[in-house]
Amino acid sequence: MxxxxxxxxxxxxxxxxxxxxxxxxxxxxxxxxxxxxxxxxxxxxxxxxxxxxxxxxxxxxxxxxxxxxxxNTAVIVQAWIGKVLNRPRVDSAKLGEFADDLENCFEALSALGYVNELNNQSSLKQIVDKLPRVLQNRWQGENFRLKEKDVVPALQHVVKFVKSSAKEVNDPVFGSISNHPVEAQPMRHKRNQQVHSLNINVPSPNAPKEKFPKCWICKSDAHWPDQCEKFINMKVEDRFEMTKNNHACFSCLKIAGRNHRSSNCSRKKMCGEKLGDKTCDRFHHRLLYLTKTVGVNKLSIPSCDEPLLCVLEVEVKGKYRTLMANVMLDLGSQGTFVRSEFAQQLGVKGKSVAASITKVGGAEESFKSRNRIRDIY
Known part of the structure; x- marks a missing residue:
């Protein structure tokens, strides 16, 4: 013994x-x-x-x-609760140990009749917060599936989830620990590593205004876009994509500068196109009317089965600390943007600037930001 x-x-x-x-x-x-x-x-x-x-x-x-x-029963219960809750966040290397502690804690509290001490939403959230970020995201899906079945998530469900995840991670052949031991190690900065800075193009107040032709589709001043035969003969989906990609106004189809957008267009009016007994009440040009649309940011875009934006979870290293972040990959963007709160958490700073961005549909927005952030890897 x-x-x-x-x-x-x-x-x-x-x-x-x-x-x-x-x-x-x-x-x-x-x-x-x-x-x-x-x-x-x-x-x-x-x-x-x-x-x-x-x-x-x-x-x-x-x-x-x-x-x-x-x-003493009270002493044992508090000791088990403290062992589970009063510990730092676990990584993949210590996930098996955490799973064993959770199972032993559940069995001990069940035997003593005190399982309800941890069987509440607040305690369960603290337990899940100890897991790696990717497992926290997976638990959200598991939690949703349980509630869809009218089952209230309890300690036993969390224990089962963590045990299953630990077995997956510690698989002798395909587990992340055996094949990828470097994942548990912190990222190291290499001197020759390429650094991507945050570049925002700030227009000069004295710069001359760009002049656009009447019809930006065929680059002609002989007619307007809604009179262009090339544009009219296109499929409505192709018209929409061309308008969006050229940042034209969805109401008048013109490219009229940074202060012109569909929300403040003086020529905007209700579409009015009819499909059966229904009339389209959206404020866009009739040439952009789609019979099957989905709404995104108060705009109408063709429905599709593919995701609009891809999201990737990465580890971001600042000057003094490392954090996990969800990164949206937008192949159409010309800049790299970081939330100000996230930059503050990393401890990085930049030079204050006034900037503007063009969003979907040609809408522009001015804001205060910082650029030349060179301490993010």
């Missing part, structure tokens, strides 16, 4: 093993000496006085003292 040092977490396991070992022995002196030899640290110090008593009385006093000091 392993010596018992007085940890409340292992009291029941120790005392059960000890009772099974001395079962059938009638000599109290032998049982007392065996108990003393198997205790150490605080546990041994608490029962050393028992050797001064008669063997029968000394053995009973030793068992009683151990139970009062280290086997």
């Amino acid at each position: 392993k010596q018992y040092s007085g940890d409340p977490l292992y009291y029941h396991a120790f005392i059960t093993s000890f009772n099974n070992t001395v079962m059938g022995i009638e000599d109290d002196k032998l049982k007392l000496n065996s108990l003393l030899s198997l205790c150490s640290g605080k546990a041994l110090e608490s029962i050393q006085y028992c050797v001064l008593k008669p063997p029968n009385e000394g053995f009973k006093s030793a068992c009683k003292t151990l139970k009062e000091r280290f086997g």
Whole structure:
């Protein structure tokens, strides 16, 4: 048997093993000496006085003292709760250890009748927050599936989820620990590593205004876009994509500069196109009317089965700390943007600038930002 040092977490396991070992022995002196030899640290110090008593009385006093000091139900419950909640966030290398602690905690609290101490939404969220970010995202899906079945997520569901994830990570062939040991190590900066800075093109207030032709489709001043035969003969989906890609106004189809957008267009009016007994009440040009549309940012775009933007979870290293971030990959963007709150958390700074961006549909927005952030890797 392993010596018992007085940890409340292992009291029941120790005392059960000890009772099974001395079962059938009638000599109290032998049982007392065996108990003393198997205790150490605080546990041994608490029962050393028992050797001064008669063997029968000394053995009973030793068992009683151990139970009062280290086997009290409230003490054990609080010890298990503290072991699970008062720990740092775990990585993939320690996920198996965390899964074992969770299972032991659940079994101990269930046996003592105190499982509800952790079986609440606040405690479950603290447990899930200890997991790697990718597993937190997966738990959101598991939580949704449980609620779809009218099942309230409980501690047993979290334990099962973490155990399953730990088995997946620790697979001897395809597990991330055996094949990718560097994942658990922090990223190191290389001197020759390329650094992508945040570049924002700020227009000069004295720069001359760009003049656009009447019809930006065929680059002609002979007619307007809605009179262009090339544009009219296109499919409506192609018209929409061309208008969006050229940042033209969705109301008048003109490219009229940074202060002109569909929301403040003086020529905007309701579409009015009819499909059956319904009339389109959206404010866009009739040539952009789509019979099957989905709404994004108050605009209408052709429906499709592919995602609009891809999202990638990456590890971002700042000057003083490293954080996890969700990165949206937009192949049509000409700049790289970082949320100001995220930059502050990383401890990076930049030069204050006034900038403007062109959004879907040609709408432009001015804002205050910072550029030349060179400390993000």
